Amino acid sequence: MEGRKRTGGKAGIKRKYQVLTVFVLLGILALLGMGIRLLLPQKEDVSEGRKLLQKLEKRDLLKTEDAVRKVRQEQLQEEGAAAQRDYREAFSGCVIMGDSVASGFSTYNVLDSTNVVAEVGTGLTSYDKQLETVTELKPRCVFLYYGFNDVGHVHGDVELFRQEYADFIIQLRQALPESEIFVNGLFPVLSLDVVENEAYKDLQPYNEAIRSMCKEQGVSFLDNEGLAQETDYAEDGYHFEIEFYPKWLQQMVEGAGL
Numbered sequence: 001m002e003g004r005k006r007t008g009g010k011a012g013i014k015r016k017y018q019v020l021t022v023f024v025l026l027g028i029l030a031l032l033g034m035g036i037r038l039l040l041p042q043k044e045d046v047s048e049g050r051k052l053l054q055k056l057e058k059r060d061l062l063k064t065e066d067a068v069r070k071v072r073q074e075q076l077q078e079e080g081a082a083a084q085r086d087y088r089e090a091f092s093g094c095v096i097m098g099d100s101v102a103s104g105f106s107t108y109n110v111l112d113s114t115n116v117v118a119e120v121g122t123g124l125t126s127y128d129k130q131l132e133t134v135t136e137l138k139p140r141c142v143f144l145y146y147g148f149n150d151v152g153h154v155h156g157d158v159e160l161f162r163q164e165y166a167d168f169i170i171q172l173r174q175a176l177p178e179s180e181i182f183v184n185g186l187f188p189v190l191s192l193d194v195v196e197n198e199a200y201k202d203l204q205p206y207n208e209a210i211r212s213m214c215k216e217q218g219v220s221f222l223d224n225e226g227l228a229q230e231t232d233y234a235e236d237g238y239h240f241e242i243e244f245y246p247k248w249l250q251q252m253v254e255g256a257g258l
Contacts, residue, residue: 087249090258091115095134098145099123101187101239110245123149124164131175141180142172143222143252148186148238151206152197162209169217181219182256185210187228191237200238222255224248 088111096102096116103118105111114137117130124146134142147165154161165183172181185207189200207225214221232244240248 087246087253088112090253091249093140094143094258095137095139095141096143096145096252097127097130097134098184099149101148102145104240104242104245105249108242108245110242110249118145121149123147123153124161124168125150125153127168127171131171134172135175138176139179141182141256141258142176143182143184143256144172145184145186147206147210151186151199151203152195156199158205158209161206162213165210166213166217169213169219173217173219180256182222182252183210183214183219184222184252185224187224187238187240189238190230190233194236195238220256222252224251227251 091111092115094115096105096111096118098118099122100118100120103116103120106113106116106118117134117137119130122130127146146168147161150161150164154164169181169183186203188203189195192198192200207223211221211223227248228240228244232240232247234241
C-alpha cells in the first residue's frame with residue numbers, strides 16, 4: 001500500500017511538471033509572437049495621409065497652372081505689344097485717310113495722330129480739307145478707307161459710286177505723285193438697326209466697283225473680306241472695338257509689303 005502511494009505521488013508530480021512545461025512553452029511562444037510583431041513593419045492605415053497628400057498635390061498643381069497661365073498671358077501681351085510696335089514702325093511715313101472708321105486708329109492710339117487723316121462723316125465728295133492736310137505731310141504711301149458714307153448717298157447707283165471714287169483717286173495722285181496708294185475694301189455691316197438703310201445690307205457690289213476702279217487707276221486694292229469678325233464690332237454694328245485695329249493695321253502692312 002505504501003508503494004502504490006509513492007508511485008501515485010510521483011505520477012502527480014510528473015503531470016504537474018508537464019502542465020507547467022506546457023504553460024511555459026505557451027508563454028514563450030506568446031512572447032516570441034509579440035516580439036516578431038514588434039520587429040516586423042506594421043501595416044498602418046494611411047488613407048487619411050494619402051488624401052492629404054492628394055489634396056496638397058492638387059493645390060500645388062492649381063498654383064502651378066495659374067502661374068503658367070499668368071506667365072503665358074504676360075508673354076502674349078509682350079508679343080502683342082512688340083508686334084504692334086513693329087507695325088507702327090513699318091507704318092512710319094504712311095498715312096491712312098478716311099471716315100470715322102479710319103479715325104479709330106488715332107482714337108485708340110493704335111497709330112500716332114500724324115499717321116491718321118480721318119474725319120467723321122467724310123466721303124468721296126467732301127475730302128478737300130483732308131487732301132490739303134495729307135499734301136502737307138507728303139507721305140511715302142497712303143491707305144484709304146472711303147466709300148462707306150457714300151453708299152448711303154448714291155441710292156444704289158454703284159456706277160456713280162465707282163466714278164466718284166475714281167475722281168478722288170485722280171485728285172489724290174495729282175497732289176501726291178510720289179506716294180503709293182492702297183485702297184481698302186469696305187467692311188460689311190453687322191446690323192442695320194443704326195444705319196437703317198437697306199443699301200448697306202450687301203456691300204459686295206461696291207467692293208467689286210472699288211476693285212475694278214483700282215485696276216483701272218493703277219492703284220492697289222486691299223481685300224478685307226473675312227477680316228472683321230462679329231466680336232470685333234461695336235454696338236452700332238459698323239464701327240469697331242479697339243482690339244480690331246491692330247489686326248487691321250497688320251493686314252495693311254502685310255498687304256502693302258511694308
